[in-house]
Amino acid sequence: MKFKKNINYNARKIHRYLGVFMGVQFFFWALGGLYFSWNNMDDVHGETLLKQEKKYVELVDFSQIQKGIDSLKTFTIIDSVHSVKLVETLKKSFAQFRFFENGQLKSQLISTETGSLRPEFTGQECLEIAEQQLLVPIPIGKAKFLPKHSTGMHHEYREKPLPAFAFTLNHPSKTTIYVSTESGEITSVRNNNWRRFDFLWMLHTMDYQSRDHITNWVLRIFSALGIVTILSGFFLFYLTSSSIKKIRKRKKQ
Numbered sequence: 001m002k003f004k005k006n007i008n009y010n011a012r013k014i015h016r017y018l019g020v021f022m023g024v025q026f027f028f029w030a031l032g033g034l035y036f037s038w039n040n041m042d043d044v045h046g047e048t049l050l051k052q053e054k055k056y057v058e059l060v061d062f063s064q065i066q067k068g069i070d071s072l073k074t075f076t077i078i079d080s081v082h083s084v085k086l087v088e089t090l091k092k093s094f095a096q097f098r099f100f101e102n103g104q105l106k107s108q109l110i111s112t113e114t115g116s117l118r119p120e121f122t123g124q125e126c127l128e129i130a131e132q133q134l135l136v137p138i139p140i141g142k143a144k145f146l147p148k149h150s151t152g153m154h155h156e157y158r159e160k161p162l163p164a165f166a167f168t169l170n171h172p173s174k175t176t177i178y179v180s181t182e183s184g185e186i187t188s189v190r191n192n193n194w195r196r197f198d199f200l201w202m203l204h205t206m207d208y209q210s211r212d213h214i215t216n217w218v219l220r221i222f223s224a225l226g227i228v229t230i231l232s233g234f235f236l237f238y239l240t241s242s243s244i245k246k247i248r249k250r251k252k253q
Helices: 007-037 062-073 123-133 192-205 217-240 242-252
Strands: 080-089 092-101 104-111 140-146 164-169 176-180 186-190
Touching: 007 192, 007 217, 062 092, 062 104, 080 104, 123 140, 123 164, 123 176, 123 186, 186 192
Parallel strands: none
Antiparallel strands: 080 092, 092 104, 140 164, 164 176, 176 186
């Protein structure tokens, strides 16, 4: 790109090349913004196919929960406690005891009735949990077991608890329900709407690794160049506007 002494010519050339370079990203930002703002977030999160009922656990004997924690301590080194939450799954109430072991967050279900430790849920039990939560009966088209460390940074179930079972519904939305074998909970619901949202969100944040890190340097640089492109357009308007030229002439007189 060659420059001349004429400031108008140089401003036009800089603005034109910046516009071409930034135009593609501006398009993705605008496209993503339109998709995000015109979308039903309940559908994106897969909530439209699931029951939204609130579950309440009856009065429990907390001494049974402590009994389960004491039992857990006999074979597990508990660094610290993260949380204790009452949950209900397969029509039974449990205390979801989350704790750190060697710096890793783990979870254990404890029966609120007997204090016994709940073993991991089987594939059949996870299937029942998924089917019970559906708003209307929908056939399961495919089931897949996801062991630990089996999902990468680009997987739609990234950074979620493993092991888990993935149940894909025979539905136009290609919805997949993920159930954790450790907690017996539905931990994620993914459909085509979410997948499009996730792809556009990646282009929007320009984080092509984890897709969720918005303080990356690519986004910072492009944002700065976007400001420069806009300012160059304002400067070009100032140089070429006939009204501004008239005002400048009057001041000189």
